[in-house]
Amino acid sequence: MKHLAIAAALMAATVFTTHAATAQDAIDDAPATGSLQVWIGGAEAEKLPDFLATFEAANPDLDIQVTQIPSDQFDTKLLTAIAAGTVPDVVRLYSQSQASLMATGAFAAVPEGLVDPDAFFANVYNTNVKDGVAYGVPMDAYATMFQYRKDLAEKAGLGAPKTWEELKTFAAAMKEQGGAWPLSLDVGYDIYNAQGLNEYVHQNGGSFVNADGTAWTINSPENVEALEFWGSLISEGYASPDGPKFLHTVPWFTSGEIAGKDIGPWFEQFLKDxxxxxxxxxxxxxxxxPAGPAGSISALGSGSLAVLADVRNPDAAWKLVRYMAQPETQLAWYKVFGSLPAAKAAWDDPAIAANPLLDAERAALQTAVDIPQVPTWNQVGTYMGQQMELVARGQASAQDVLDDVQSFAEGVGLGS
Amino acid sequence: MSKPHPLVTAMLYGLLTIGAVIALLPFVWVLLGAFKSQAEIMAAPGAWLPRNFTNLANFLTLFTERMFGRYMANSLLVSAATVITNVLFATMAGYALAKLEFPGHKLVFGCVLAAMMVPYVALFVPQFVIIVQMGLVNTLTAVVLPIAVMPIGVFIMRQFADSVPDELLEAARLDGAGEFTIFFRIFLPLVGPAIATVAIITFLNSWNYFLWSLIVAQNQETYTLPVGLAVASQGARSTEYGLLLAGAIVVLMPVLILFLFLQKYFVQGIAGTGIK
Incomplete structure (x- = not known):
């Protein structure tokens, strides 16, 4: 609650201090000069300074300073800086949280011709597009996959489940193989539950907001059905409403207590450790x-680099962004850090193409969907995740819960 | 009052012991976890004891690769400065408000009380804008300034000062002592426990101060320990729990050491003010 209050105060402050981004001239190919401040809310800042040595060698008169910021406070820090006019040049944005930052209007439009939009997975690129203008360039991307214990599936004579019905057949067979709760759903009852539900909703042809993002459509019949299906996985005994909690996912999967889960590509490394x-x-x-009536659609996450409108050195900032957008750079970054490239060409390299665990990932990235890119999603998604517990525990119907969340969301609005 | 039955006493001790164990278990888990590798923490089923108690890798990583030495120095500097300014100014303000008659002293005290009630969130942006205008962004001075005098310290000192008998101060004044002599030679020695309370509260506050320190810092050179802890444990794919737990122990140590030496004042401070 405290964070929300701070965010609200900051949003109010930023409204008065920022102005609309102005179009930037095309960026030339001359070496970048001057100094650059880069803010990153994650572990990448550990590795990035060394990684940028190549870029710095090609731009000897450029000095780049990378600052690592605690991820969960990144938005607060950036909003304060926007309000006070002390912004860095380049920031790393995440699709889960960037909508409220973008709403400040503090970002510069990507200069014409800096990158080719078609070079990236289309849905990933579009995360940064507002009213036809791009405000960020994709750096990495991931989509959830159905990841399962193939040894147990083989014993049961099954492959991966392809549809909602097959998911239940699969789960029943895994139960016979001794898995107490064959499937794992998110059980934190927070915003991640809502993100998980977003997948099922799109698999059923629904969406939490209408096509042009002007109204909440949380209690549409498709969404209610999707939540009913999610709830039935628990009520029919295929998933537990109590676990595994986040830290238990690896041990439960290792012991075979759970045999399948929708989770991102990082799971492979989690299990390897x-x-x-x-x-x-x-x-x-x-x-x-597994596909619902509308197909196999998974949850999308992505990261982008954006340049602030008020920076001292936009030319160098965009040159750095352009460098980080190249397929070769993103591939090299994958090898250093493990984030999968958003540039499609990078996926043809054997480092990615030869890993069979990533075949499904490449396919999933073509169709994966984002969380609603509206500034108030954080509030609405958090509330939705909490209310989903009522369905998980059989204390309310999917219809009642989504009606309630819809009226909550209408009260909160879309933040624009 | 008759002595309770030995059995009752025994049961009471038993219950209290169970309570203490429950309260301490998470701390023990953190302590043990600080010696584990990420793989050990993630392993199934998790073991309570680390495989190797001499595994100091987490601590070494923090200090050699994650700038913990720098963060520690910054934190100590910030905390020392805050404790000194708060004790000095709060004591003086408390003395003036309780013992000196000057026009508007009630108004001033009212302002102190009001300042205690303003939520910290409301001041956040204006404070930062002021710091920017003063040109102090990215300095440790900017971390200290907004908490250099905390209203709660002034309030505590004023309440304690009230209990110092006026006669003592009067006697000194009749003997020809000036206000500063009275303050330093008569008043200060009498309010030792209150000073300890203010110092401890200030130290705990500034030591744990997170959000403001983060906002003010523009690069990692000016991060304090809590901010440093938050970034140091961010791993490539998930939190690096070993580093997080070891870092938590490092952050906790000075507070624990302080507690061991100043236990009496901690208890007195909490009992006297109701503030932790």
């Missing part, structure tokens, strides 16, 4: 998430 690469090769398989 304690179990080793051989264990992963023998036990883990990935597939596109």
């Amino acid at each position: 304690p179990n080793g690469a051989d264990w992963v090769a023998q036990h883990l398989a990935t597939a596109e998430v």
